[in-house]
Amino acid sequence: MKADNTQKNNKPKNKRSLALSYTSLPIVLAFYYAIVVNIPIYNNFYKILSGLDNVHLSFIIAIPLFIFLLNSIIFSVFSWPYIGKPIFALLLITSSMVSYVMLFYGINVDYGMIENAFETDVSEAASYLNLHSFTWVTITGVIPAILVALVPMKPGLGLLKKTISIITLFALLLFLLFFTYKDFSAVGRNNSYLKKMILPGYYVYSTYHYVRDTYFSTPITFKHIGEDAKIVVKNTDPKVNEKPTLFFFILGETARSQNYALNGYAKNTNPYTEKQDVISFQSVHSCGTATAVSVPCMFSQQGRHDYDKQRSYNQDNALDILQRAGVSLLWKENDGGDKEVAKRIPKVQIDRSHDNPFCNGGTCLDMALLQGLDSEINAMKGNEKLVVMHLMGSHGPTYYLRYPKAQQKFLPDCQSSEIENCSTDQIVNTYDNTIVYTDYVVSQAIDKLKALSNQYNTALLYLSDHGESLGENGLYLHGVPYAVAPDFQTTVPLILWMSDGFKKSKNIDESCLKKAAKNGDFSQDYVFSSLLGIMDVQTTAYDKNLDIYHACRS
Incomplete structure (x- = not known):
């Protein structure tokens, strides 16, 4: 016992x-x-x-x-x-x-x-x-x-x-x-x-x-701005202004200016747009180092230094004002969302199912954005039309999924999301291939506008949301706080293409604009007023000093 x-x-x-x-x-x-x-x-x-x-x-x-x-x-x-x-x-x-x-x-x-x-x-x-x-x-x-x-x-x-x-x-x-x-x-x-x-x-x-x-914050009362917005065409000459405007705003993802051949990069990452007579802005700074900040910030009236997320989400942005003035709008989405920028305008989300030849069920190549675009443009009401296309662009770490095999221009690349296990050369090559494919998509969009130039005065602006680090100083991807972020994450490409009819109808001095693009210093703060200005929308919310076109329009 x-x-x-x-x-x-x-x-x-x-x-x-x-x-x-x-x-x-x-x-x-x-x-x-x-x-x-x-x-x-x-x-x-x-x-x-x-x-x-x-x-x-x-x-x-x-x-x-x-x-x-x-x-x-x-x-x-x-x-x-x-x-x-x-x-x-x-x-x-x-x-x-x-x-x-x-x-x-x-x-x-x-x-x-x-x-x-x-x-x-x-x-x-x-x-x-x-x-x-x-x-x-x-x-x-x-x-x-x-x-x-x-x-x-x-x-x-x-x-x-x-x-x-x-x-x-x-x-x-x-x-x-x-x-x-x-x-x-x-x-x-x-x-x-x-x-x-x-x-x-x-x-x-x-x-x-x-x-x-x-x-859990106290809701902010929605603030309407630009309520006086209306379209006032500056050029009244019927010979040059007989056609309505069709403007493509292509919103890029994770593209950094330093890897653009148009801006001096040694490797030819712009083999398509270099043949399209585009204007490339050499010095453009983002509003943030992540999509969640840069996208709502660039479309808001607030500049980078004044940007507040809650205020931005509860206030009219450039697209809201354009729509109020009578511009017909469409947002086509192939990235992680519009961050509430397109909340109040027509929007199309790209179907990622296997039925789409550009998609694999989880992600889509950006050429999917151009599918069905002709019929979508025809369905837009009104004369003045603006289409925003949000690219997947160069989003990492799965850079290799952003371009097809046919666009593997730079080899060896990194066919894996485990970029930490790839060499620096492989990572850079893979990233550069995404830039080449984006260049191809932008060029194809320009070709589509050229084909529609008998119906519209056409133009295209491409701008990335933020840049990317590719291993410099041990940093990868993006999202570093802006105050200490490297230029690779805050310097972005901005490319402009305009048809002859568009330049004439908007009274644009192209040589002046090329000079500004080469020597000027710009930022995403310019997007708000530039969109209002180029679509001839008159409103007190507009600031001519933040319109990249203003100084070059007679």
Whole structure:
């Protein structure tokens, strides 16, 4: 009987030895975050410290210790029965995703990146999924989250013990900072972005603010602007103004100006439009480094420095004013959405089904935008017509899906979404192939306008939303905060083509416009008034100083 009792008593002890308390669980998680999850920030610290002359070993040790103590305190605050495990499991999975993006693409996940992630579509999000990212997230996020979910917990909260633990951890953190503050301050002052890299802190903070601003903020009353808008044709000569206007605005995706042969790039990435007598603007800056910012910003009256998302979404944009004035509009979408810019005008979403020869079921080549365009233009009412086509363009990391095999001009390319495993030359070649294909699509759109020039005075403007990093300084893709973003992410191509009839009807001095394109400095702030101006819409909302055509129209 005694032996049996001993055996029974031993079993609960073994079970309890595997269990964690709500005081010890945050410590274990903080240790894991300090050793594994925050590898990206250690990678950056290594680059910084290797460039310094004198680095104390104590400071190197203090870095992970600081992250451990900080996260121990934060995790302890949220470590309670019923809510602790779900919170930590979610944090582990999302942190592993963020860690992957930071480590392999060099992207800090801030408010703008969270906004872009929430507003992307399924196909675009799927382009980031590959064996490498799946393995990383599974090993560093999903498996630890499962372990947290399954680990037995000791009964009871131990509030006093937990409070003492938090106070002790906080005291240790202060003690650490007391002896290393000078080192942290010196490095942090010159590299302020480092505080945004500590996981899970900044991306959780950014997510909270995005959700609050988007779903829980006080609704803003919609503001109408340009209510006096009307079409006032400046050239009344019936000989040159006998035909209505047809204008194509092609909105590009992720194209950077530096890789355009028209702007001096060594490789011929514009073999099609170079034969179309286009005007290429040499210096044009984007409003943001992500679609979610640049697209609504360029069509709004607000400039980059004044842009506010909520105000932009609740105010008339250029398209609304054009429609009010009597211009017939159509938006054709092949990217991740119009970001509410085309919310109040006719819109066509490209069907991504396998029935479309340009689509594979998940994504479509941009030539799909030109399908059915003739009948769609004929169905547009009114004389003055403007068609916006939103390209998939050069959207990464699946650059290789943006062009057909026939457009593999530059080889070897990277036939994978795992661009971190491709060489720099392969990545650049693949990206350049997307530029060539976009050039082909734009040229085909110009040919279509030429074919319609007996019916309309035609013109086309192509402008990308933002640029892209292709490994320069360890950065890939886009989305870096504008204040520190490289020119590769903020300098975009702008190409203009006009028929002879269009130039005459709008009184455009082409040589003047070519000179401005070569020597001027422009931005997406010019889109709003340029569209109103070139479509001859008169309104107090128009600003002639932000119209790229104004100075060259007699």
